Every structure is written in structure tokens, then in C-alpha cells.
Amino acid sequence: MPVAPRPLTVALALCLGWAAAVTAEEETEIGEILAIEGDPEYGEYLSSECTTCHQASGSDAIPAIVGWPQEAFVVALHGYKSGQRSHPAMQMIAGRLSDEEIAALAAYFGTLAP
């Protein structure tokens, strides 16, 4: 029986595809964020800024962001922060997140079931 690709798999594939184009410097930065143990309680507070636009179920134009593997989440936010990913609102929101805050968000969202 053919199986439809799960959204999570697609998201991860997109991230990995994109990750192939990152520079060594960016890879180091992403590694530094992943090395931080995120504070999920702070992440929950920070996540309230995300939920104004991102529903748990996602929508046609705004994806769901719960249940992502931490690495994919960090790669995505780092991409917006560095300007590699283009979306004005996400660049603005990610632009003021510190590495610790990205780690906190990844830790929190990673705990939620998609």
C-alpha cells in the first residue's frame, strides 16, 4: 500500500536538503546551538510568541512547528536569523532570538507531540 509522506519527514528532508548548502561557519554556529541544553520552561514562555501565528495543526500558509526533531528546528530558526531563509516576519522574530533562546524553543517544541 502506498504511504503518503508524513509532514515531519518532508520537513526534515527539506531541512537536510538545505543544510547541504550551509557554509562551514554556519555549520559551526548550528553546532554551538545544538550543544546548549535548552531550558524547556523558558522555551514554553517564548513559544507563546509563535502560537499567535502557528497553530498546532498548521495551516496552508503557516506550518505546524510542534514535534520537530531539535536539529531540524534549530537549522530552520538559524536559517531565518542568518537571512539564508527568506520570510520577513520570521527573519524579524528569529533575528532577536539568542542561541540560548533558540535552544530553549527547540527543547520545548521537541517535547510536544505533532
Next chain:
Amino acid sequence: MSFNRRAFIGTAAAAATLRAPMVRAGSHGKPRVVVVGGGAGGATAARYIAKDSAGEIDVTLIEPSRSYYTCFFSNLYIGGFRTIESIAHSYGTLASDYGINVVHDWATGVDRAAKSVALAGGGRVPYDRLILSPGIDFVAGSVAGWDLTSQNAMPHAYKGGSQTELLKAQILAMPEGGTFVMVAPPNPYRCPPGPYERVSMVAHVLKQSNPTAKIIIADSKANFSKQGLFEAGWEAHYPGMITRIGPDFGGENVTVNPAEMTVDIDGEVIEAAACNVIPAQKAGHIADLAGVTEGNWAPVNAVDMSSKVDPEIHVLGDSAAQGDMPKSGFSANSQAKVCANAVRGALTGSRVFPARFSNTCWSLIDADDGVKVGATYEATEEKIARIDGFVSQTGEDAATRKATYEESLGWYDAITSDMFG
């Protein structure tokens, strides 16, 4: 796990979050939070406090309406892009899933010494912390000839619900070639692009049903939100239909006559087939009754949205004088989460994190032609201060504009879930 220096400094900073002095309830059991106003500020604050305190705080939400019609997206209803039912929301989930005591009544007074809120239906609701999020009321006498008794002839339609339905009916009933007149509000007011998105939606309807109709805007402001984007859109989609009379041509010198359905703009009398008067605005009346306003608005401390008059009262959204944020549903929702975190910390000793705010306002100019403006903000000693922002550009391609509109649909579903559960 490896720690580098940057990570260590950042973690130390994150750990140094404020711990507010804990105020546990004394003789009356659990600490009590009362929220007045069930819109983007109040419903969000009530939901977050109830959700995050997990039963440690009693939350009462006082809101007269059983169905809440969002003011945001009400223009899309006027334009025919939404039904009225699709912008109506119930408080049922807040009561059933979050344990919030939803009281459908008017708050008629606040006794700050006794720390209680009086209800129109009788009785008082005591509080340890009070959150006021009553939206807007109108400044009496701000448009010559108009008062609340005129709102059937010349609706404001600036609070969602029946007024919006009335205005739409009047637009659809306009005679062929008739004139729609809008009296635009002076700053500051709810939803800065709102009047101009509304004009766009009225034009969208008239272009189909009444293409020789005209739209006139009398405006006391020299400039308005997203002006370049709206004016370029009007020229592209509705050429020759919309005329804005700014202060340089007497747009601030307006008298309306609701009985005759005429509008006098700087001496020129216009017969209006439909007229939308959006008066000057001020904080919802309960903020006045609570004695926390100075002038038209209630000044607040940016760090936790507490009133500068009474630290046990917080004011959210349109009613607050907070600094740089526009008065919008998104702003109120953002402020509510900062406030909820601070109030919960004060009452139960939970962790309080630094305030952070953001806002985005989407507007629809015509079908699939959406634009947006947004910014991030931080709390300073003085006010909520803008950090950074973005705005749609004139000349963007159709795919970008369509994507922006579709994004606004996702946002609407998300923010209303964030408010009402």
C-alpha cells in the same frame, strides 16, 4: 554537553530571570485573578493564566457578549471574503477545558481599596489581581453632529458584530452611483490600517454591484498606515472610485447630519448613500471607572503591563498607553502573554521571564492582494519600545501578495485558537 563561553554567558543571563515577591492568598484560598473584557487581550490573559497555573489560580472572565465577533477580519466580512459566523467565537472552551469562570455581565465599577469589581447584574467579584482589557470607547463630540444615537444611521462598525452587519447592509443597499463617505479617526486609534482596509473592501463590493458609486474619505491625518501600499492598490484595482480629502483640503473640518444623511466637508455638503463615522477613541469606560486613566488612555509599565496608577491592576490592548505598539488584536494578544507570566509569578512564585512583544497587521486590498506590516518590541523603563520591523513593498508580484493573504488566514485561525482555546 559542551559549554562554550557564549553559551555559558547566555545561560547565566536566562537563569537570572526575575522572581517577583510571592503574594499567596490569605484567608480566601487560592489567589484570584479577574479579567474584564474577553477580546484579544482579556481572553488570552485568562487562558494563559488558567492553563499555566494548572488550577493554582482562580480565574474569572467578565464579558457581556456570549458570542465574540472579532474586529479583525470584520472588514473581510464587509468585502464578502468571510461570513459573519466565521468571525464569531464562543467562550465555551475557556469554561469547559480551562476552568475559567466566565461571567456574562457588564463590569460597572472597581473598588480599588476593597479590591473588587461590581457587576451590572448585582454582586461583586473580589480579586488579588485585576486585568482590564476593555478595548475602546468613543470620545463624545469628536465628530460634529454625531453621537451614539446616530450609530444606526451612520454606523461606526468599529466594534465587531451588529454594527458591522448594519454597515454592510447599508453598502449593499446604496443606490446606483451613490456615494459612500467615511469619516476617518484621528490618532491614536484601534487598528491603524483598519479604515483603509475597510475602504478597500467597500470598493471591492461596489466594483461588482455598483461600479459607478464613489467613495470619499474625510481624514484629519496628514498620513496613514501603509499609505503607499493602499494608494497604489486603489489606483490599480479601483481607478477613479476613491477620493481621500486630507487636512490640507479641509478633511478635519467635518460636520455630519445623520437625519439628512449629509456630510459637510469644509463647507461642501455631500449626500451620503451610506456613511461610516469612526470617531476619536479612548480607553473602554471601565478603565475610567477604575481611575487608572490619564487623559484618554491608561498608562502602564512595559515590563508587566501593570497600571502606573495601581500596581495590582494591569491594562492590556487598545486601552493601554504603552508606547510604540499599534493598537491591534495581535498587540493585545502579545501583551497578554507577558502580563499572564508576570501575574502568575506574583501570585504563585512561578518563574517570570523578560517581557517581549511583537505585532503584525495584515490588510487585504482586493482579492489575493494582501499586504502586511510588523515589528518587534521590548520593555524599557519608559515604555514598550520598537526594536525592528518590516513592511510589504509596493510593486510586489502577485504571488507574494497572494501568499501574504493566505498567511493572514492561517494567522486568524491561530490567534483565535490562542485566545479561545
